[in-house]
Amino acid sequence: MSKNNTVSGRKGREPITDTKLLLTITICVFFGMYVLAMLIWGGGFLKPQQFINLFNDNAYLIILSCGLTIVMISGGIDISVGGVTALVTMCCVVFLNSSGGSILGSLCIALGIGLAFGLVQGFLVAYLDVQPFIVTLAGMFFARGMTTIVNKEPATVTMEAFKALKDMRIEISWLGAQSKGGWIPARIELGAIIALVVVLAVFVILRWTRLGRNIYAVGGNNQSALMLGINVKRTKFYAHLFCGLLAGIAGYTFLLHIGAANPAGDANMAEMKAIASSIIGGTLLTGGVGNIIGTLFGTLTLETIRNIVVTSGLKEPWWQSITYGAMLCFFILLQSVVLARRGKGGLALPKWLNFGKKKSDDSAT
Amino acid sequence: MSKVKTVMQKNSQLIIPLIALLAIVLFNVIRCVVIGNFSFFEIRLTENTNILSGNVINILKDASELAILAMGMTLVTSASRGQDISVGASAAIAGSVFVKILLANPANWGVIIIAILASCVVAMICGAFNGILVSIFKIQPMIATLILYTVGRSIAYWINGGATPTIAKDHPVLYLGGFFPGNPIPTPIFIVIICAIIFVLVLKFTNLGLYTQAVGINEKAAHLNGINPIKMKLLTFIILGVCVALAGVIRVSRLALINHETILLGVEMDAILAVAIGGNSLGGGKFKLSGSIIGAYVIEALTNTLYAMKVASTDVKAYKAIVIILIVVMGSPVVKKHTSRLWSKLFKKKEIPATAGASSSKGGM
Numbered sequence: 001m002s003k004n005n006t007v008s009g010r011k012g013r014e015p016i017t018d019t020k021l022l023l024t025i026t027i028c029v030f031f032g033m034y035v036l037a038m039l040i041w042g043g044g045f046l047k048p049q050q051f052i053n054l055f056n057d058n059a060y061l062i063i064l065s066c067g068l069t070i071v072m073i074s075g076g077i078d079i080s081v082g083g084v085t086a087l088v089t090m091c092c093v094v095f096l097n098s099s100g101g102s103i104l105g106s107l108c109i110a111l112g113i114g115l116a117f118g119l120v121q122g123f124l125v126a127y128l129d130v131q132p133f134i135v136t137l138a139g140m141f142f143a144r145g146m147t148t149i150v151n152k153e154p155a156t157v158t159m160e161a162f163k164a165l166k167d168m169r170i171e172i173s174w175l176g177a178q179s180k181g182g183w184i185p186a187r188i189e190l191g192a193i194i195a196l197v198v199v200l201a202v203f204v205i206l207r208w209t210r211l212g213r214n215i216y217a218v219g220g221n222n223q224s225a226l227m228l229g230i231n232v233k234r235t236k237f238y239a240h241l242f243c244g245l246l247a248g249i250a251g252y253t254f255l256l257h258i259g260a261a262n263p264a265g266d267a268n269m270a271e272m273k274a275i276a277s278s279i280i281g282g283t284l285l286t287g288g289v290g291n292i293i294g295t296l297f298g299t300l301t302l303e304t305i306r307n308i309v310v311t312s313g314l315k316e317p318w319w320q321s322i323t324y325g326a327m328l329c330f331f332i333l334l335q336s337v338v339l340a341r342r343g344k345g346g347l348a349l350p351k352w353l354n355f356g357k358k359k360s361d362d363s364a365t
Numbered sequence: 366m367s368k369v370k371t372v373m374q375k376n377s378q379l380i381i382p383l384i385a386l387l388a389i390v391l392f393n394v395i396r397c398v399v400i401g402n403f404s405f406f407e408i409r410l411t412e413n414t415n416i417l418s419g420n421v422i423n424i425l426k427d428a429s430e431l432a433i434l435a436m437g438m439t440l441v442t443s444a445s446r447g448q449d450i451s452v453g454a455s456a457a458i459a460g461s462v463f464v465k466i467l468l469a470n471p472a473n474w475g476v477i478i479i480a481i482l483a484s485c486v487v488a489m490i491c492g493a494f495n496g497i498l499v500s501i502f503k504i505q506p507m508i509a510t511l512i513l514y515t516v517g518r519s520i521a522y523w524i525n526g527g528a529t530p531t532i533a534k535d536h537p538v539l540y541l542g543g544f545f546p547g548n549p550i551p552t553p554i555f556i557v558i559i560c561a562i563i564f565v566l567v568l569k570f571t572n573l574g575l576y577t578q579a580v581g582i583n584e585k586a587a588h589l590n591g592i593n594p595i596k597m598k599l600l601t602f603i604i605l606g607v608c609v610a611l612a613g614v615i616r617v618s619r620l621a622l623i624n625h626e627t628i629l630l631g632v633e634m635d636a637i638l639a640v641a642i643g644g645n646s647l648g649g650g651k652f653k654l655s656g657s658i659i660g661a662y663v664i665e666a667l668t669n670t671l672y673a674m675k676v677a678s679t680d681v682k683a684y685k686a687i688v689i690i691l692i693v694v695m696g697s698p699v700v701k702k703h704t705s706r707l708w709s710k711l712f713k714k715k716e717i718p719a720t721a722g723a724s725s726s727k728g729g730m
Contacts, residue, residue, distance in 0.1 A: 077507070124690070128697045131647045133448070133507075137634055138689040145683025152679065263679070275511065285505045316527070318519035325516030332509065336502040 021338060022282025023294040026331075030301045037304070041311050049186050050307070054300050059191030060085060060254035062299050064270055065277040066202045067246030069295045072278055073206070074239035075219040075287030076125060076132035080117060081247040082270030083143030088113050088251025089261040090147045096159045103162055107252060114248015115241070117143070122240030126233045132240075140271065147263050154262040157255070165190070166259045191253040198249065202242075203292045215239055219287025276324070277302055280331045284339075302327070378644035381696045382659040385642060389666045396674070405673055410549060417549045420669055428665035429553035430612035433560050434632060435639035435657040437608030440601040444577040444594075445499050446649030447506025448637045449605055453629045454517020455491040456613035459484040461524040463614055464532065464623045472536045480538075485610040491517070492606025493599065500598035514633075521625035531622040542619030553615050560611065564654060574652075577601060581649035635664055642692055 038045045055062070064081045071078045091113060092106040117139055124135045157163065169187040206212035214235045217225040226232050255261070279285070280301055281294030305327050309320050397403045408419040434452055441449050466480040491513060498509035532538060541552055568574040579587040580597045588594055612632070617623050641647055642663055643656025667688055671681045694700055 124694065124697075128694060128699050130693050130697045131641070133647060134638070134641050134689070134693050137638065138686040138693070140686075141634075141682040141689065142686035145680050145686060148677070148679035149683060152677075272511065272515065275508075276515070279508055279511075285508050316523070318523045318527075321515050321519040322523075325512050325519075328515060329512045332498070332504055332512065333502060336504050340503075 020291075022289075022335060023291045023297075025334065025338070026281055026294050026297045026301065030297045030304065033301065033304055033308070037308050037311070041308075044311065045307075049184075052186055052188055052192070054303050054307075055192035055195060056187075056189040057257070058299055058303050059189070059195035059257060060250040061270065061273055061277065061303075062195040062296060063198050063246050063250035063253055064274040065281070065295045065299050066198055066292055067243035067250070068271075068274045069278045069281070069283050069290050069292055070202065070206070070215060070246075071132075071239050071243045072275075072283045072285055073219045073287060073290040074215045074236055075222065076236065076239065077275075077285065078121070078132065078136045078139075078240065078243045078247075079271045079275075080121065080136040080139030080143055081243065081250070081274060082272075083140040083147070084114060084117050084244065084247040085251040085254055085270055086261070086263065087143040087147045087150070088248055089255045090150050090155070090263065092252065092255050093155045093157050093261040094151055096157050096162050097155065101159055103165060106162075110248045110252040110255075111245065112248070114244045114246070114251065116244070117247065118241040118244020121244065122237040125240055126237035144263075151261070152263065154260060156260040163259065166256055189257065191256045194249065194253050194256075198246065199292060199296050202246075206292055211235070211238060216288060219289075221288070273302065274299075276328050279335070280328070282335070284335070376653075378653045379656050379659065381644050381692065382642050382656050382663055384695075385663045385692050386659060386666065389663065389670060393670055393673075396670075405670075415547070415549055416544050417551070420673060422551065424662065424665050424669045425554050426551040427669070428662045429557045430615050430629065431632065431635055431639060431665060432557050432658050432661040433608045433612050433615075434605075434636040435643070435661040436560065436564050436654060437601075437605035438636045438640050439643070439645060439652050439654055439657040440573075440577055441506070441605050442637075442640050442645060442647060443581040443649055443652040444601040445506045445598050446581055447499070448633075448640075448647065449492075449495060449510045449602065450507055450633045450637075451491070451495060451510040451513035451517055452605070452609050452612075452636060453632045454514050454521070455488050455606065455609045456616070456629045456632070457518050457521035457623075457625050458491060458524065458613075459488040459610040460613035460617040460623050460628055461521040461625060462487045463610075463617055464530050465524060467532060467536070467538060468530055472533070472538075474537065477538050477541075481610070481614055484614060485607055488610035488613070489603050489606035492602040492604075492609070496599040496602030499602065500595040518625050521623075521628075525623065525625055529622055529624045532618070534621065536621075538618045539621055540618075542615055542617070542621075553619070556611065556615060560608075561654075561658060568654065573600075578651050582651070636661075638689060639664055642689075644696065 034045070034051075044050045064085065067081060068078055088110045091109050095101050095106050095109055096103075121132075121135050121139050124130045125132045157166070168190055170189075170193070171185040171187055173183070173185040206215065214225070214230050215238075217228065217230055218232050218235045218239075222232060225235075277298035278290065278295050279298070281291065281296070281298030283290030283295065302324065305323055306320060309323050314320075314323075393405055397405055405420050408417060408421055410416070411418055438448065438452070441447075463480045463484040466483055467476065470476040470480075495506070495510050495513060498504050498512070499506050502509075540546070541556075544551055576587070576592050576597050579590070579592055580594045584594045587597075612629065616629055620628075637647070639660035640657045642660035643653060643658070645652045645656055664685075667685060668681055671684055672678070676684060
């Protein structure tokens with residue numbers, strides 16, 4: 001983003017950066033969709049609990065997307081995060097159900113597994129110069145295979161202390177709603193709090209720390225970052241390490257939400273959902289452009305679509321992913337067009353899309 | 366001598382996949398010696414049905430779909446500097462169309478050919494969709510194909526009408542996945558050979574290979590030299606579409622049913638892996654088709670070896686990942702540099718011209 005700022009400063013023509021523009025679009029689409037859903041279907045969408053549930057149910061996805069956004073900004077990709085989540089969940093369940101199980105121990109296991117994946121993958125990508133796609137693909141295979149090696153059957157946590165932790169809710173009575181059983185206060189799960197803290201922490205790291213700025217610089221242009229004296233290899237390594245750590249946290253959050261592990265469960269496809277969230281939030285796979293707030297709204301947008309499809313009565317199971325795909329397609333095309341209008345995508349636009357644009361026309365064509 | 370050297374230099378890319386294949390064969394030989402049973406390498410001619418069976422035949426047969434996909438993927442990788450992750454989903458769509466046409470019509474060869482052509486057309490449309498996003502809208506291939514990856518299996522589900530239709534046991538299409546009567550060699554092997562011959566002829570007698578590589582190495586330079594990069598990228602994606610349709614048809618006729626959820630699940634990752642193991646850069650540019658094909662057989666041989674060692678099918682992924690990492694680390698530029706330095710050091714003591722060979726192998730690899 002630093003790159004964009006300097007560009008806009010020199011030209012003096014672009015009051016808003018790419019990142020901010022894409023972010024604004026995502027946020028507008030999200031709120032627009034939500035308000036539309038409120039107006040058309042009302043019911044559940046009017047209850048604050050429905051909005052809070054977006055965070056409760058997708059806390060792990062938000063955390064995963066944050067990690068992925070960091071790696072994508074640094075110019076890499078990590079498709080192992082879903083597998084790591086599944087592995088962490090399974091290991092923690094097995095550990096908690098064993099005789100020596102403890103909550104602190106399981107937390108250590110979760111963070112340890114995440115860090116180990118981040119460490120190995122980061123080392124291979126940064127210092128051995130292997131393509132990140134292949135490394136993390138192997139990571140995904142390994143995590144998925146290990147999950148079934150650890151335990152083949154779906155398992156549920158039976159430990160009482162963990163169950164108590166899992167059922168812990170923060171209740172806000174004034175946000176509640178009237179239902180048949182009386183006044184039900186809004187409930188926020190522990191996972192949602194963790195997710196918000198992670199988003200905040202990553203936001204601060206990316207925006208105000210040296211490491212965060214380095215990640216943007218490395219993703220924007222590898223060579224110039226090197227010439228500016230940034231340790232490119234170390235930055236890439238840290239990006240992957242962060243992503244691994246966040247995948248570990250996401251696994252634990254997932255366990256806090258459902259309290260069970262399943263080798264073929266919800267954590268499948270999580271990496272693709274996380275990538276989709278990041279893209280919708282305005283992160284570019286080429287690196288250097290992205291914003292963590294956008295990623296948060298990307299995840300929320302995806303889940304709101306799911307809610308809308310379920311509410312609107314499209315019962316056939318294929319509608320959900322078809323709307324997912326259509327949404328993804330829309331945002332991807334939007335990004336491409338937005339960047340092209342700014343003369344960065346190299347895409348020659350038809351005349352009608354170039355309205356009110358004079359300068360970057362020349363550079364685009 | 367110099368001739369041998371040029372041949373070596375020309376094919377130095379094949380060293381890694383060949384070493385990998387050799388290592389797997391060697392590992393199996395040692396394993397067989399240790400357990401004192403050479404049944405792994407046995408090729409039997411079954412008495413009453415007159416067909417060949419045995420592990421080696423199985424590897425050749427099972428790798429067919431992967432080898433065909435790897436060929437198409439190599440072209441896409443070379444031209445667009447990215448990979449298509451939607452091949453599995455596209456194959457599900459193509460397979461569904463294939464089965465739908467087969468079941469709606471009487472069982473004869475005319476219908477089968479029409480069905481194959483129809484599935485080819487459908488897969489080519491899928492490929493063209495990806496290709497248009499990649500070439501015209503300048504979206505990174507992985508992101509562009511993510512759309513079809515999410516949607517594809519749902520579309521297949523929708524085509525099948527929410528069922529998993531099966532093909533009758535005496536339908537002649539099953540010959541395509543099994544054996545033609547009187548022919549002891551599995552048909553998929555022939556299909557792969559025919560495909561490979563067509564690819565080699567096309568690459569030899571047309572400019573396809575040269576133009577693809579030119580676009581992959583430097584798009585702007587290729588454009589200035591009169592090559593249309595948009596057309597070339599679109600073309601590679603459409604060719605991959607044909608490969609996808611063939612892979613889908615082979616798999617469907619082998620299983621005699623179409624299950625939209627599981628057909629060719631995860632094959633995209635294996636196909637990309639085959640390309641990488643084949644020594645091709647996933648960053649585009651120069652490619653070697655034979656490397657990718659060997660890569661496909663390496664993967665299948667590995668899987669088959671693991672099955673022979675009584676590893677559960679769900680656990681195979683973990684072991685596969687370890688082997689992938691080993692192969693990739695072996696082929697990584699940093700490790701290569703160190704080994705070639707070590708190589709030249711070792712040889713300097715004995716004879717002087719060896720350094721030239723070492724440095725050339727370093728450059729060639």
